[in-house]
Amino acid sequence: KHDLTSLTTCSSGGAHIPVPLMKQFEKLCGARMYQGYGLTESGPTVAATPVEGDPVYESTGLPYPDTEVKIMDLQLGEIEMKAGEKGEIIVRGPQLMKGYLDDPETTLKVMKEGWLYTGDIGYRDPRGYLYIIGRKNERIVAAGHTVWPTLVEEVLAGHSDVVHAVAFGVPDPLRCNTDIRAIVVPREGVDRASLEKKLLALCRDHLEEYEIPTKIIFRNSLPLTLLGKVDRKKVIEEIDAMIERLIQGEDIPEEYR
Missing domain, CATH: 3.30.300.30 (ANL, C-terminal domain)
Structure with a gap:
């Protein structure tokens, strides 16, 4: 047994955790659970659940300061989707990579006018919270x-x-x-x-x-x-x-x- 009374927050990344498991973890350790979203090409952070306010377990949170997130159509990636509509997540911010080393062809496929096309599929709710639902190729x-x-x-x-x-x-x-x-x-x-x-x-x-x-x-x-x-x-x-x-x-x- 361990004394976890000093533990106030815990964070998770890499994959979405089922909501029942998150609540079970919080009950076990008495600390608030937070999730984040990012990828290697984004240095590696894009969004995280806020420390304050009521938890939104299903979401990976809000974009970090100076980080822009849009949801684009799956056909051409040129039309921005409305709140609640699913599409490809694209990101722009100072933490993005400049490109893949010695691979300009692949870089051009994912970097367009400063935006990183992540290949991840998701949507945002009316408050701006981001939800991840999978990969484009899945x-x-x-x-x-x-x-x-x-x-x-x-x-x-x-x-x-x-x-x-x-x-x-x-x-x-x-x-x-x-x-x-x-x-x-x-x-x-x-x-x-x-x-x-x-x-x-x-x-x-x-x-x-x-x-x-x-x-x-x-x-x-x-x-x-x-x-x-x-x-x-x-x-x-x-x-x-x-x-x-x-x-x-x-x-x-x-x-x-």
């Missing part, structure tokens, strides 16, 4: 709608019996559509059949119909990065390999069909 099109796997994962990970969750798309050539699937790592000893029903009910309460996973796959573990986050790249590479085998007519585990 977008799934299902039933003609855009699905952001991060939103699905946050709903699943919000259940107290879920340790990790990853959402992904599987093409269904017969219906010319993409099905949403999810891999979930449950807490040890949890009844998986019962948990699946609870998770699907949770999804129905918080997601659109086209965002709800058609199948939940339970695993004992998922590959993690050095920071303890799910290594999404490795998981998706494994899934893509499964899909390729399916297309080639090879046998794959039933849960991936």
Whole structure:
């Protein structure tokens, strides 16, 4: 046991923490939890939740002083979106990089008129708070709608019996559509059949119909990065390999069909 009475604030970055976990942490240590957003190219800070005022757990906060943030359309990146509308996050400020070393071509793709095009997708509320929902290259099109796997994962990970969750798309050539699937790592000893029903009910309460996973796959573990986050790249590479085998007519585990 440790005396944490002197602890007043804690900060987190690198990935959004599920709201139930943040509240659980605050209850455990008695300190306020803050989140931030940034990337290597931004030196590495862009926004953070304010120290004062009521907490906005779902948000990564407000831009730092002298830092501008806009949300741009996903097609051309030229139209600024209104509050609540999703788009690509672009940033301008004194902390931005000048460019990638010896790579002017890539620099020109992400730096335009002083603005850094982050590749991150999000939106801002009427008060200016920033919300992150995923990466531009993670977008799934299902039933003609855009699905952001991060939103699905946050709903699943919000259940107290879920340790990790990853959402992904599987093409269904017969219906010319993409099905949403999810891999979930449950807490040890949890009844998986019962948990699946609870998770699907949770999804129905918080997601659109086209965002709800058609199948939940339970695993004992998922590959993690050095920071303890799910290594999404490795998981998706494994899934893509499964899909390729399916297309080639090879046998794959039933849960991936």
